[in-house]
Amino acid sequence: MGTKDHWYENATFYAIDVEAFADGDDDGAGDFEGMTDRLDYLESLGIDCIWLLPFYPSPNRDNGYDVTDYYGVDDRYGTLGDFVEFVREADRRGLRVIVDLVVNHTSDQHPWFRKAREDPDSKYRDYYVWREDPPENPDPHRGPVFPGEEDNIWSYDEEAEAFYYHRFYHFQPDLNTANPDVREEIRKIMGFWLELGVSGFRVDAATLMIDNKGGLESTRLDDPHGVLRDMRHFVERRGDDAILFAEADDAPDRLGDYFGNSHGRISPDADAESGVELGEGDEINVMLNFLLDAYLVLALAEREAEPIREVLDILPVPPEGGQWANFLRNYDELNIGRLPENDQQRVFDAFAPDENMRIYGRGIRRRLAPMLDGDADRVRLAYSLLFSLPGAPLLFYGDEIGMGDDLSLPGRNAVRTPMQWSAGKNGGFSSADPEQLVRPVVSGGEYGYETVNVADQRGDPDSLFQWFSRLNRLRAECPEIGHGDCEVLDADDRAVFAHRMTSDHGRVVAVHNLGEERTEATLELDAEPVRLFGDAAFERVADRIGVESDGGEDGSADEWRFELGRYGFCWVRVEESV
Template structure:
């Protein structure tokens, strides 16, 4: 069981820079994060995913790395990191860190040497061309910001490849020296105790654009190499990949179970929001049926929102527009022509019922659930900030100045704290929520606790259950001699739903939006409130039905 700990983990994502300032300089740091480990343990978190904390010019939230073997001095020291890791382990919390290997900063010493000397060993660490191929616009990561995959460098007298910003030149993964360097980076952080890596921009990593000798199979085999190295150093460490790709390309990342352990479930996330916008179960059913079957040791990572935009690019233009109309009707709420730069509560106009429904749904779907910092208190966004920073404001701990995030003056913070409106730190914060038994944070703690009691949702086989009500999504996850059934009403009205496609009997209420009358015997008629939800456990005495 230990080797597949990720199957029933509760993962929490945070940026050290915006989580907690421990030394009063206005920037979140590892000292502050360490001080909040008891809070995270109390929430029920079993694994942290940390956004990049490496030295960086910080022109892209730390994803422009200048040194893979150190800590950004603003965030602390390697000693602070080691102390943090030690205390996290004491609390049973594992740590995943971002592995940003598609590109570096243009200030990285590798790139500086690459551009300065064509005979340098670092020249082929990047992809250079005197006559670059014609751009494929679909491969430009930020199509409303950058207009080309290539940029001319006067010092090198050549063009370099960059799928993201111009200041982030792509690494050349066809170069074996680069691959070996990446494994060294992994080995370094494994020695410091991390339990794995989130591979940033994994789909861009293996496309081979601009490299004449690029072989697609060889590029994809790099995932095998990474997995082999990881397993040789730490048997239970994992790779989590960010790959927003069509369903038919997903097997490339999982392989036969010998490549990536976990994959962000982008496809399901987009169909889930389409279902929420339509208040109908069909898009969610379609999304689940579209997903390919994956090897038993592999896993989906399910999420509502993460640190980037809510991307909708796997949907049709009309489907995307439906979601925009429902949750981001103003142009300022949208980004890159295909995404939403809002947190969930403002998208739902603060409707607690819909917020609960969405997290209940996400936690009950087969896979491992992800929470983002601030989700547990219902943090909002600041649309006055540019781009993705609208959803990257500092954590709101209390109603004290700066939301209790820092004792520094407000102009020293990495981003301003939300200070006005219904999502102000004075209205939405951890301290206030923990004092209120009805607050969202206490509901999230309960949801996490119930989810930990349901390993079927992490290990089990999904069965979509037929109902007689289009607005209701019902499914079952069965594992060994156990099963959990979840029923969610996506609509804004009461309904009574009959579970038509199940032989399960004696369902016991496990979790719900309110107390309901218990089902009697083999009764399959379920009452649900507007945006209501109910989880049931199947009686063990009827395990032969599973």
């Protein structure tokens, strides 16, 4: 039975930190004017949807995730008019825009919190979570999100004469999502931005939004996932095929709950005897795939395919209408905390041998290119693998040219350096004096803007940028990957990962060699392969051997041998579209 196509299932998402992308008014900070001027570049890259990190008015103590006004644009980035013009111009080029929705918490400078601390009888007091005395034995599973930077989740406010709850920084008090008034405020915020043309929201800290905040009875949600389900229903009513794209980093056995699937209500299409739900998910449309990311990086560190096979067995299969967003790096730390401890250490040893490269005891604060020692073959192998796996790929700005990091910057800012557009002043990011820049441009060495920049790579047919442009367009031509069934294929070499994606559109097979040595992989294919991507050689080595077909009857297939070079890969189509 065929499935309904959704735009996001085969989209390539591209995350942008507005303040670090392009400076249009030369004040040293990126803005919407500068981003609008760069839309032709994004169109040429072949991406489908832009995800904007927070751009709202903010003290900017946490990269904009400490919001003071959900209905505006920070003065540094322009005006609401500039934002609308950006969305309009993006739409004209066929590019969608989703925005960060940061409603797990606010800034302590937000008017709601100011009113809450001033007046205990104000309705805003119940917008947050308060206690006269913090618990003596806090839940170890509800500790600070940033260990080493915060040592408590309760902070005392002298004006309110009470402690308030926060899982992030002390200047980011948590909102009480059990309060119906807060839920109504969230709907108003979403409605506002939907009216301005966005295609959805990246829901920040979705796992914490549905938690029993502070462990209090007054904040306990009778139906925790009802928060997300209400948001989804609102977006579907008010948005034109808009989506929820969420950060939900939870235990593997709970991840599927965030997609939703009628929560025990039997679909009209369900099998009456089995009770299997066949309906569409009713919560998050797209979820950031933190688990896959951790295991992919482990596979790259060990140069073996087994971690990929393992994680594909662990991951829940999304219901219809649900999708994973697969990535290798994002704007935060590369979080490997879900790996077993011994595997975490292997990753640290391979990719973050110095303590300065690590953060929070669970993450790596480096970009992928320097993690892989600038090895162009290995970088291409990693992203080819990412784009071929079930889900929708996500790129972080600068990935497409192999940008590096600046480990002299504090915390996660190491990977949030300005985009490198040219070999000119400040890498073409801004004409302001260097000391005025929001953050320094990476300069000198292997990853400096003098060597790694857009202008040089756009003119070079063999550059990483041109390779990504081809990869993005190929991915759009392979809907099997977005909503097909994934089957891992047998390969003798532990370094080889081979898999087949099958849907009504056809079949795509991808073969990747994670190892440094040349190797071969012999696969049984039931149709003649046609090359889509990669330069691995392949040839038929045996005709029509007996195999077990999908229907359980004896079928036949040919054996094909793929010759894979160091970090080699190949995508082939083995069945024409129907």
